[in-house]
Amino acid sequence: KNQVEQSPQSLIILEGKNCTLQCNYTVSPFSNLRWYKQDTGRGPVSLTIMTFSENTKSNGRYTATLDADTKQSSLHITASQLSDSASYICVVSAVLGAGSYQLTFGKGTKLSVIP
Amino acid sequence: DAGVIQSPRHEVTEMGQEVTLRCKPISGHNSLFWYRQTMMRGLELLIYFNNNVPIDDSGMPEDRFSAKMPNASFSTLKIQPSEPRDSAVYFCASSYRALEGNTIYFGEGSWLTVV
Numbered sequence: 001k002n003q004v005e006q007s008p009q010s011l012i013i014l015e016g017k018n019c020t021l022q023c024n025y026t027v028s029p030f031s032n033l034r035w036y037k038q039d040t041g042r043g044p045v046s047l048t049i050m051t052f053s054e055n056t057k058s059n060g061r062y063t064a065t066l067d068a069d070t071k072q073s074s075l076h077i078t079a080s081q082l083s084d085s086a087s088y089i090c091v092v093s094a095v096l097g098a099g100s101y102q103l104t105f106g107k108g109t110k111l112s113v114i115p
Numbered sequence: 116d117a118g119v120i121q122s123p124r125h126e127v128t129e130m131g132q133e134v135t136l137r138c139k140p141i142s143g144h145n146s147l148f149w150y151r152q153t154m155m156r157g158l159e160l161l162i163y164f165n166n167n168v169p170i171d172d173s174g175m176p177e178d179r180f181s182a183k184m185p186n187a188s189f190s191t192l193k194i195q196p197s198e199p200r201d202s203a204v205y206f207c208a209s210s211y212r213a214l215e216g217n218t219i220y221f222g223e224g225s226w227l228t229v230v
Contacts, residue, residue, distance in 0.1 A: 031216070032216040034219075042223060042224075043119075043206055043208075043221030043222050043223050043224050044158070044206075044221045045221070046218045046219065046220070049216050049217075049218065051216055089157075089158060091158075093216075101213075102171070103160050105157055105158040105159070105160070106157070107156075107157040108157060108158075
């Protein structure tokens with residue numbers, strides 16, 4: 001069964017500090033892995049998308065890594081800001097056939113950045 | 116670009132009533148998704164369309180749920196009859212060639228409460 005596990009469930013850090021969120025998956029056959037940021041009361045917003053051949057991708061202070069061998073991904077946030085407080089969701093896509101694929105969502109990590 | 120537009124943003128209805136949620140995807144996108152999000156289960160994919168054709172509806176919880184996409188610029192998700200356990204945030208999202216790893220853009224969601 002395809003699964004995406006995220007850790008930690010929640011995290012509190014001080015403004016200015018760095019943090020790393022984890023995503024482990026058992027999705028197969030792997031197509032791509034996405035990280036989303038979801039502010040409270042809003043829809044998710046895409047941060048990064050990585051395919052099998054990519055092992056790192058950055059978007060400003062956000063850097064995602066992918067290890068397709070161990071089926072692990074991480075999202076590193078540098079110099080956190082109060083506006084980084086949100087839920088971060090890992091989504092892994094599997095290709096099932098022509099024009100058909102499956103998205104498996106993690107339950108997210110809720111990050112709180114405090115002054 | 117106006118983004119993915121959903122309506123209504125909030126709806127409170129009584130158990131047994133019909134609920135219709137509406138979505139206008141981003142112009143030019145050929146994939147449309149309906150998701151449901153709850154605290155307990157996180158984000159769940161209900162159904163997705165490719166070029167207006169339903170590709171995978173395995174996430175639709177039961178026969179009370181139905182989704183249509185009569186044209187490339189409009190989709191509906193209908194719940195009839197509604198039940199309290201249907202209370203959730205329903206997101207619509209769209210993408211162009213999402214299979215190839217392109218960004219999936221989410222709307223702001225329709226917050227449904229069934230009492």
